[in-house]
Amino acid sequence: MQVQFKETGEVPQGPILVAGSGPLALAYAAQLAAAGYPPVALLERGTPFVTALVQPGAAFNSLRRWQPLAEALGYARQLWRARVPYHTGCRVTAIEAQAQGLRVSTVNQRGQTRLYEVAHLALHDGLEVNQTGLPQQSVAGVPVVWAGDCREVLGAEAALLDGRRAAQQVAAALGQACPEAGLEAPLQAARRLQAALRTLYQPPTGTGISPDLSPETVVCRCEGLRAAGFAALQGAGSAHEIRVVGRFAMGACQGRFCARNTQALAAQAGVVFEPQDLHGRVPRWPLRPVSVAALAAYADDQ
Template sequence: MRDPDILVIGGGPAGMSAALEAARSGLAVELVEQRESLGGAIYRQPIEGVQVIPQSAGARGRWAALSQAFSKAAIPVRFGSVFLGVDGHGYVLVENRQNGLVECLSPRAVVLATGAVEHVHPRPGWQFAGVSTAGGLQVMMKETGTAPRGSVLLAGSGPLLIAVAAQMARLGNPPLAIVESGDPYRRIMPGLSMLGFPKLLAEALGYLKDIHLHRIPWLRGSRLVRIERQGERFSAVVRAGDGSQSTFVCDRIGLHDGIRPNDYGLPQASSEAAAGPVILRAGDCREALGAIAAEADGRRAGRLAIQGVAASAADDIGKIDRQRRAQALLARLFAPVDDRSALDELADDTLLCRCEGKTVGDLRNLCQRVDSLTGREVKHNGRFAMGACQGRFCAANTAALMARFKPEAPASSAADLTGRRWPVRPVSIGALVRAASRDNDTQ
């Protein structure tokens, strides 16, 4: 088996466009995708015989163009394959889950396009089964063509919540309410500036129309402060901007506090690695700006992969800059109304790291020492970011809380906690044992 010249990790818009762009050069390009179909989370495809969930015309058009171009280019895709990392000798490690072994590839360049993960603040009760991310509910809707059943509460912040609410409504089960910590209606200036982004604005207004049509309460300036079990259901305590509290009884809860790059454990981007491939990042895993920017950034990375380094294309950079401005605007539009951070008033028994069962109080204790622990010491002695998700859902929150508990200490980042080691995802030892070592290949 010949190694591809360029290996692209991730079959979302960034990875697909990077592969397409790179393939134009005539070089051998392959794409690695963990699932059995392309599209990533944003364009997750429905199973056979199921209706595609309602999406904006823009998104539909972008996917149609991208997927058609991709099929036409006939780029080989390794489905059911999980990227594990780049090892010390420069091999790109991929767990092939179809044949149960780890493959060691030796491309000249690798483009990492592993997308984004949602940011979820810890809240008492977030660990219960039935509580998921709002994006998690959304990909399930995209896959199955059905809305989650029962009464569903959406909470957190950002435009994704209203998109999910509108899509649920169109599939026949509007959520009980949307609890939104920001209040876009009170942010006049960023609101007006959105006029400069007519496509995004049209998409948002389309979702808002559905929300009003189905009379879904959009509780702006409110926070979900606590989730409690009530028999088979949940009671969710919501605090409004004026301090008044109300309780929602529901079956499912979708949380979402923004997105961030899924760059956990990834090798550093390099243009001139001493040994091993040129490593590039593309799309949300480089900077989480959404699907439009991801596609443009994929093209940029694809071109860089061909050239090894150097020149980048001005048109794509323009597109990415524009999306960066749009995302910054959205962040201001959805900025929390309450100045207090959602992290400030967490009870000590709130779970912070779900994998290892570590709480806010455990971290507070560590931070109460006279000397200031580094991120790595907090990881070692508190077991934060040490579990199976490898910090994807606690490292950023832990770093943010460390800064609150000990403002005078040098700031730690999520990456200080997670480190940069492969495997970037847990992998079966059986598959590793069957890894074909290639260190003796060239002898």
């Protein structure tokens, strides 16, 4: 929804609940509020304010750069002006479809539950490096260089700098050295900031998949697989069988979004499923499948 909003300025109609973990959820909620569509609430799984008191070093590293600090204060101001409730240590436990939207169940660290009836739920559980299917070295003599979010998630500004660093590597590989000084220092500063934010927004432990998960819960979005499909694999003896037979982590994202949940479900069944092993064993370029019908719809001159 944030991508849709940033690219088109359009906001889904009806009440929106923003939930998850990390500063991106805060940014999206503030952007909605600034556009005149304040969410009914912002639910943060982590406890950044408590963590800042316990680990002041992380708080210091997140505040030492004025630009991110000013941005965060701007988001807080937007939420305050729009009277958007901001609850930390709160997580979503269930999402049920209703005739008029969604019924979202939540619980906080004190065990207090609350229901929200909304039209839309924006979920965000942090950012992860997108290396799915990418080769780690040159292929058939063609240089392969990682940059931006497929190497490190450091923000838009740092991604541009990392792109320039990658361009230097490519130029050097082609025998056209063009060194540019001053790239590493801002990248290091961005790394410190992101490390501090990860610490501040780290969700509490013990908030994994519930053993009484609803059979209708969607686990793998690419393949449209639900928890009930995993229950049918209780006799699976290996992670390979879970993937090949059950199709979990076999979709277009190759487990980027569902591998952690699949790992938790596999652990409940006594099967070791390591997400970090997926990409090395079954490499796949990050391409979206295109049907033959879609290709046939193009005119000959296209």
